[in-house]
Amino acid sequence: MSARNDESLQTHYRACNLCEAICGLTITHRNGEIVSIAGDPADPFSRGHICPKAVALKDIYDDKDRLRRPMKRVGTDWQEIDWEQALDEVADRLRQVRDTYGPNAIGVYAGNPTVHNSGSFLSMPGFVKALGTRTVFSASSVDQFPHHFAAWQLFGHPLLMPVPDIDHADFWLIMGGNPIASNGSIMTAPDVSTRLRAIQQRGGRVVVIDPRRTETAQRADEHQFIRPGTDVFMLLAMTQVLFAENLVNPGRLSGITDNLDALRDAVAGYTPERVAALTKIEPDTLRRLTREFAGTPRAALYGRVGVSTQEFGGLCLWLINMLNLLTGHLDEPGGMMFTSPAIDSLASRPGAARSVYNKFNRFQSRVSGKAEFMGELPVACLAEEAETPGDGQLRALVTSCGNPVLSTPNGRRLDKALSGLDVMVSVDIYMNETTRHADYILPPLTGVETANYDLTFHVLAIRNTARYSEPMVPKSAGTLYDWEIFENLRLRLSGIPRDEWKLQNPAKTIDMGLRFGPYANTGLSLDQLRENPHGIDLGPLQSQLPGRLQTPDNRINAAPAVFLADLERTRRVLDRHVPAGDDQLLLISRRHLRDNNSWMHNAHVLVKGRNRCTLMLHPDDAARLGIITGQTVRVRSRVGEVELPADVTPDIMPGVVCMPHGYGHNRPGTRMNTARQHAGASVNDLTDEAFADVLTGNAALSGVPVRVEGVMPVYS
């Protein structure tokens, strides 16, 4: 019987939850047994596109290593226990810590999949509030704090981040992003490859600035190497050129922008000639690109992880926004634009005064005095908070959707610190490098089993769309959704009598958000989305300023004092700069289409084939160090060392080495059989918890100085 006539087959439509592209999927299954996963051509946004990771949703769904029942550590063993016992015991243990040491002795870490799961996203805050702790960490501080910081300073709200309108751009300048591998970030753009090609087909150009000739750089019309961590100097010089050559023209935004003179004065000393020794970008090239960017009516300058996770992340994001504004490319079609999402997570409450978002430095971390931002502390100080004795020492940790041992700087130190906690609880589907330290692991349903509305990614999408995914199958007995876990813990911790417990279903919040959101007048609701399982298109991005600004005076300050003050750090670098010694190389990391941060290496379909966890280095450096491709090399930094095979390639800049992040599955005690066979080494055993963008608190993962040597003699 052909599949088409097989009546036992059911079709399920949903959005993929694995990355920010939120591609529509068509899943066929027989009573919950997945038969196939393909793209959904009827999804108006992704138009049938998927990548190889989507197919691995089946592997996660069927994975024997995935946890299905709560696990409790008993001595050195693990015991499966039932949910009632697990939730009661977890709440009791956390309450004990809170009673003895105070709420701030309990830390919380939320990892990346939190934003891919509206259940977790909406229910975790209630749980954290019930704990009463302010010791909150997330993956944001090893990722996008600078984006939020600049959005807050310039536009009044950390979520008011512009996205590149690539469907209408004729010039797309990409700094520190590799969307062909990552499928885009702070830019939800399914099938970015076709959209990139479309720019070229209409006569436009794509230019990539990256220390590696990436998959995106290879598709681009031009690629320039830049020395890691020096983007701020390129951006300062581009701004300087705009002013010096009278190319400044903010157009419609002129009337609402203040302090352009202060910006001009601040950048005056950073000429292309002055910064070239640092960036390695020729002054002529910098001038040419600046003129092309300013002179193309529809152009977008977009920066992502590479410019955010570095020493000057905050300044980079300020200047990227300013370069778009100064050239009339902010809030204009084809430039950097703001979305009008169906659920507007940054709308002011009705009747409330215009929000002045001020959640910065209201308190500091206990040990090294790091500033809070958006209610979070930089995760780079998690280990020291747990290790350092004294009042307020971290005694307990709850992790959800995260693997900080592999994803945060100096993972080895954190690894050790976690084993010293009084109690650790992980809400996670795997026993991995982090959760192996837990006393309890609470595994929720995941992926195709859950309901989801992409609250974050619709806010960052290059088109206004809305889509709701239902669970593929009804949940079976003895399983819980993430939100049920957090709601159950919240109720237990808040001391509400059991007979008064009422779990708040996130579906209700989503429905309210839709029905009272910007599209309320079109009748948008959860029911309507349920009736349109392929999603609803709400049109292209529209210009929205000044209406959408959240600044108190409804204006944009082009030269906020915090950024001007932080320029002092760039002046020091410019004055003292000495090129790194011959044996000092700068480390950066990379993503691959078939990796997803640290957690999908248990899917055989993704990890089979050639070992991807290699150290890329340039032939000149390799020759000097006597290293050849395939040879094992030892890489050392201030904090640690790792060994992995070398990959000698001209695609990396001389003086730079590159490793993927998310590997290093060789710690004992995990229960991920496939992952262990593809262990690799963790780049974050080299990155330095003391190396950060001191302005925003974001970890500096790019540009870490390392030394490399061959460990295996080469016989020819």
Ligand SMILES: Nc1nc2c(c(=O)[nH]1)N[C@H]1C(S)=C(S)[C@@H](COP(=O)(O)OP(=O)(O)OC[C@H]3O[C@@H](n4cnc5c(=O)[nH]c(N)nc54)[C@H](O)[C@@H]3O)O[C@H]1N2
């Ligand atoms: N396949 C896949 N997709 C993913 C993920 C994944 O792990 N795998 N992760 C998801 C997540 S969590 C995120 S945040 C996004 C990230 O999405 P992207 O930002 O596109 O991520 P990367 O591929 O890491 O690209 C960062 C680029 O910055 C470059 N770079 C490093 N240092 C510097 C520097 O100092 N200056 C400049 N100019 N460039 C530099 C790197 O060489 C790299 O090409 O991807 C998401 N999508």
Ligand SMILES: Nc1nc2c(c(=O)[nH]1)N[C@H]1C(S)=C(S)[C@@H](COP(=O)(O)OP(=O)(O)OC[C@H]3O[C@@H](n4cnc5c(=O)[nH]c(N)nc54)[C@H](O)[C@@H]3O)O[C@H]1N2
């Ligand atoms: N050197 C270096 N370090 C980096 C980066 C880099 O480019 N270079 N990138 C950084 C970035 S951008 C990010 S976002 C972070 C990511 O860092 P993290 O968020 O800490 O790590 P992930 O690898 O995404 O881990 C996801 C975890 O969630 C679990 N999980 C998956 N689905 C579910 C679910 O539905 N529910 C629950 N409860 N758990 C689930 C997985 O088992 C896994 O343990 O890494 C950062 N670290």
Ligand code: SF4
């Ligand atoms: S690009 Fe991202 S959202 Fe699309 S199928 Fe691949 S992992 Fe899923």
Ligand SMILES: [Mo]
């Ligand atoms: Mo990320």
